[in-house]
Amino acid sequence: MNDAPLYQGYDQAGLDAQYNNRARVPEHADIHAGYQAQADAVLADFDTRLDVSYGPSAEETLDIYLPKPAPPAPAKEGAPTGGMPINVFLHGGYWFSRHKNDYRFLARGMIPSGAALIVVNYALVPSVDLDEVVRQCRAAIAWTYRNAVDFGGDPNRLFVSGHSAGGHLTAMMMSTVWPALGDDLPDNIIKGGCALSGIFDLAPVPLIYMQETLQFTP
Known part of the structure; x- marks a missing residue:
C-alpha cells in the first residue's frame, strides 16, 4: 500500500478513511431498512x-408530500397564495446511489410542522456527469417555484436541504444565479438552506477509492 502523502498530509488509506462514511457507521444498512419500513405508512x-x-429524462421526477386533505389552490391567477412554505430535499448517496423513494420518512417531520415537502430524484453518476446532476436539481427547483401554487405551496417561501452528496447539491443550488436560467426566476428564489454533512471539497474525490465508481474528471 502506498503510504506517501497524497493530499494535505493524508496517505491513501487515511484519505480513503475520511470519505468512507459506511465504515464509520457499520449499522447503516439497518438504519436505511428502518426508513424503508415507514414508507407505506407515510403514503x-x-x-x-x-x-x-420536472424534466425530459426518466430519472427527472419528484414526489410532493402534503397534509391530508391537501390545501386548495387559489381561486384565480395572481391571488395571494397563503400557501405553505416548501422544503425541497436533495438526497445523498455519493451521487451514485439512493433514490427519492428512500426518503419518504422525511414527511413525518415536515408536514406536521406546516411545510410541504418535495423530494427530488435525479440521474446518478456515472450514467451522467456531476454537471448534469446539478442541472437536473436546478430544474427541479425551477419547476417547484413555477408550480408551487398548484399544490398549495408558497413560491416565495422556498427552502432547500440535503445530506451528504445532497448537501453539496444544496450548496450548488444556493450559489446559483437563477435569473440566468429563466427571466421569471428571481435571484432570491431560495430563502434558506440546510446542507447536512455535505461533501464540499471535491478536489480529493478523484484520489479516493470511490473514483472507480464516480469517474470524476479534474
Whole structure:
C-alpha cells in the first residue's frame, strides 16, 4: 500500500478513511431498512403526488408530500397564495446511489410542522456527469417555484436541504444565479438552506477509492 502523502498530509488509506462514511457507521444498512419500513405508512398518512416529471429524462421526477386533505389552490391567477412554505430535499448517496423513494420518512417531520415537502430524484453518476446532476436539481427547483401554487405551496417561501452528496447539491443550488436560467426566476428564489454533512471539497474525490465508481474528471 502506498503510504506517501497524497493530499494535505493524508496517505491513501487515511484519505480513503475520511470519505468512507459506511465504515464509520457499520449499522447503516439497518438504519436505511428502518426508513424503508415507514414508507407505506407515510403514503397512507399524507396526501401525495408521486413521480411528477420536472424534466425530459426518466430519472427527472419528484414526489410532493402534503397534509391530508391537501390545501386548495387559489381561486384565480395572481391571488395571494397563503400557501405553505416548501422544503425541497436533495438526497445523498455519493451521487451514485439512493433514490427519492428512500426518503419518504422525511414527511413525518415536515408536514406536521406546516411545510410541504418535495423530494427530488435525479440521474446518478456515472450514467451522467456531476454537471448534469446539478442541472437536473436546478430544474427541479425551477419547476417547484413555477408550480408551487398548484399544490398549495408558497413560491416565495422556498427552502432547500440535503445530506451528504445532497448537501453539496444544496450548496450548488444556493450559489446559483437563477435569473440566468429563466427571466421569471428571481435571484432570491431560495430563502434558506440546510446542507447536512455535505461533501464540499471535491478536489480529493478523484484520489479516493470511490473514483472507480464516480469517474470524476479534474
